[in-house]
Structures are given as structure tokens and as C-alpha cells.
Amino acid sequence: MKPRAVVFAYHNVGVRCLQVLLARGVDVALVVTHEDSPTENIWFGSVASVAAEHGIPVVTPADPKSAELRAAVSAARPDFIFSFYYRHMLPVDLLAMAARGAYNMHGSLLPKYRGRVPTNWAVLNGETETGATLHEMAAKPDAGAILAQTPVPILPDDTAAQVFDKTTVAAEQTLWRVLPALLAGEAPHLPNDLARGSYFGGRKPEDGRIDWTKPAQQVYNLIRAVAPPYPGAFTDIGDERFIVARARLTRPGAIQSDLPPGLHVSDNAVFAICGDGRAIAIHELRHQRDGQETVVTPAGFAQLIHSSRHPS
Template sequence: MNQVNQHAVVFAYHDVGVYCLQALLDAGMHIDLVITHEDDPNENIWFGSVAKLCQENHIPYEIVERDQLLKLLPRLIALSPDYIFSFYYRFMIPVELLKVPKLAALNMHGSLLPKYRGRAPVNWAVLHGEVETGATLHVMEAKPDAGDIVDQIAVSIEIHETAHDVFNKVSNAAKRVIERVLPKLMKGEIPRSPNDLSRGNYYGGRKPEDGRIDWSQPAITIYNLIRAVAPPYPGAFTEFQGRVWILSKSSLPLIIETDLSPQVAQILKKSTPGLHLVDNRYFGLCGDGKVLELLSVEVQ
């Protein structure tokens, strides 16, 4: 199949959408239509704009609400694309649309499938203390993140990195995945390997309330929560002195007897788990008796 004849409809948003859409354009894929999201006025918009990229490249695009997606079916049938791509698109694409492309409907997911299927995969990976994640291009089916794997690239998660740091790495890995597999896709060839769902789990979306700190938990668990939801995400939080405090950065877990001064150690040994102000420094005493020094705090 001649690669100049490859046409696609793309559902895209966020940096992953920008990077992967640009990779399609660079490879010569003809983009018939892009579907993207309206920015949420309540969300911190720190990422690139798919709509802006479409405007700059004169690509037709539309913003379609979740309950309006099925109305795209006649238009997609008329376009008869070879591929549908989904790059960080936040709505489930109806199965009726996934059946339209002549070759395949492919989604880019921000984990090493089959691990961390579902929502917020980068945040969940950091929260669980993973040392590796990645980006996976896979075939879309009715069940989310369940189709065959086309290609994937791993990235490391360093112990000091926040979810934002890791997301940037995953976004770049997604671009490399697309660039690596595009020569085959442009020929109509779709590599496929099994996506063994028994080797991973499905995770739901995360809400700001999920950032509430439970100081009875071990220090490493709280440390991972803080970096998993650090800005630009809503942040981990706790109540202290009658107000809500956002905790954006902390030290690694500290041992009271060896890592703290005698004066600080003496006070914390007599304290209950929670946030404490000692010698003009903020410390979190955790359920396992270890301590986090809070390096970035903001009172609301």
C-alpha cells in the first residue's frame, strides 16, 4: 500500500496529542479531521494545544462533547480513514466509530501495558513507587486499554521525580513510539503482540480529594503521594492549625534518631503523627515513626 494514500482521523489533547499529531504530519500522514477538547477553566493548563497545532497547519478540527461523539459516525464513514488515532483523548470513543477505519483504531496509553490500564496512569505509577513506566501504542477495543500492543517504549522513574517530571518523559516516549512504528503503519502494516491483561490492573481517575494525607501511613507512602500529585496537579494536602496546607515537596523519609538534630528529634518523639512546625521547619511525622521534612508548603 502506497504510504501517500494513508489517511487518518485523530482524537487528541495535551502534550501527547501535540507530539504524536506532529509526528503523523512529519511522516506524511494525511489528517482528514482532528477531534479535541475544550480546555477546562478549572484546570491548570500547563500543556500544549492540539487546536493551536491544527490552526497552524490548516487541519480541520472540532471540539465535540462526550454525548455528541456518535453523531460523528456519518462523517467518519464518509471520510473513510485508514486509521483512527487517539492521543491522550479523555473520552471513551464509541465502538461504532472504532469500526470505521479500514486498517485500525490505535490509542497511545501512558504506561507499559498491561500495567496501569485506565485513568491517570503516570500518577498511579508514581504513587505506587514504580521505578519504570512508559508509553504504549495499542489497538483500541470496546474495553479500555485491552487491545493488542503495537509498540511500547519504557522510561525510568527516579525516586526524586514528580508525576509531572515523569509525564514529560512519557510524552517524549509516546512521540518516539509513533516515530518508530510509523514506517510500518504508512505501508499498512500493523505489528501486534498480545496484551496479557492478567499481568496488570485497571485504575480509575483521581480527584483532588485523593491528595489528602493520612499520616498513619508509612513515610515512603506519603512521600510518593506528595510527588504523585505535586503541581501542576492539585497537590497533597493536610489540615494544620485550623487551615488547609498544600505540601508540594518533601525530603525522603528520615529516621528520627540519626537524621535529625537532638532538639528536633526530642520534640518529634513526643508527638503524634501529623504536620509539625519545629525550629521554623515543617516536619511530617508518619505512622511508621519516620519523618518527612516538608520543603514546599502553602497555606490556603
């Protein structure tokens, strides 16, 4: 008899890991996912669509603690519960419905970067490596025993989106590698030493505000960490908001300038001076007004700044 599972999933990791379960012969009896928010930039794959293609029932409860969801999971009689980038913590009594355990795929090398948006935090903090971890679910987030991990590199100019693509592949590889042992009851359950790790909370668009007085490497890490399709690192000049969508940290001394920290334009190029005097070359600058973003040229930027400082 095939092992039965209830899968809580969203985003690209949810799509790929659901497909791994199906490829490995797991009977997915129910998929629990989220309704896409109309206010969110949906740049990722649809778990609901994959489930529909395979004829798997899908529910999208607003509250994972609801009696209706509990009844649906109970009716599915799962051997396993899996969570693949589902955005809510699952209550312990719900996890207990899985006769053979409940497991989550997390986008870091636990115990490092427990909590929310681990890929963005890793890039922001200048890490050179992250990865994916399959672990047992517990009352605390990302705190259960570790079954398997796969590391991926973070290169100096990688954006969070590029690292997330690597992490998605790492998640797929991790699940594919350990799933046979898990289904056979032979998977390792290694300690997840929280004292050696770290926990980070969620991030808001406002957290992308750039402080140009900080060292250039810190500013560049922020730009990479929230670059599109995330909301983007931004700066306000007068009433005008600019989003730094693509940039590159210049080598020390590449741009000699006594200009103050902030955005500047010269020789038909936009660049930024940071608090340590080092410069960042801006390769794509967007102007945001009334919720709309448009790419601006260096000349367009100069005109906007002039208008902002000298209103008619």
C-alpha cells in the first residue's frame, strides 16, 4: 500500500517538492495551500495548479487551526504530513494526525536562519552559503530533528531571487535523496541544536529603505536581498521615490568623489556614494509614483531631481 500524505505547500519549493512526492509514489490525499493575494507580485509557480493536474483535492483555509481543516486532514488519514513553504505554523494537534510523522522543508542550513524569509536574510547578512533542510516539525518553528540538508553557494553578486532558485533545487534534491529512507522508516533524525543557530522574523517593504551613510557592502547586500521580484531597496529624494533594481559594487577607489552619501548622476551614469566613500554603480533605477514603477534613464533621473528641488 502506498504511503498517504497531506501536503501543506506554496511557492516554487511547494511545487517542486509536491512533484517529488508524486514521482516517488506517495499517495497525496489532500493539498492545503494559500489563496494568491491580489496585492502580492505572484512570480512563482502554483501548487494548486499542480494538484489539480493530478486530480488531488485542494483546500485553501484562512486559518490552519480551523475545525474544518482538522476534519479534512483527519478524513485523509495521513501517514505523513509535509509542509513545503506553507506560510502558517501548524498546530501540534494537527501534526499529531500524521501516523508516521510531520516534516517541513526550510530554506536554510538549520539551525541557522530559523524563521521567516531565510534566503533574504542570508543575502542581507553577507553569507556565502545557505541551503535547504528537511526537518521534523515541532511546536517551535524550524526546531525539530534534521533529516537531511543540501548546501548552495551565495556568490558576491547574487540577488535573493537567484539564491532562492538555487535553494528550490536544493530542496528538491534533499527530499528526493532522503524520501526513500523516510518512507522505509530508516531516515536519520539528527539533533537540531538551536543554541548554535539563529532566528529571524519577517520583513516589510519599508525595511528596504536605504541608509546611504552605511558602508557600501552593507548597502549592496540590502539591494541584493530585496531586488525584484521582491519589493526592492529604495530611497526618497524630496517627494520622489527611487528603487535600485540592479546595481554593482565598485572596487575601492574606482570612483573618486567628495560628494555626500546618496544618489548622483555624472557622465550619463547614476551611481551612489556610501558612508565609507565607496561607490555603487546603479544599472537599473526605477521611479515609483502612485503605485506604478517606470525605469528611468540617467537623464530622466537628473530631470526628476531638478524638478523635485526646484518646483515650478
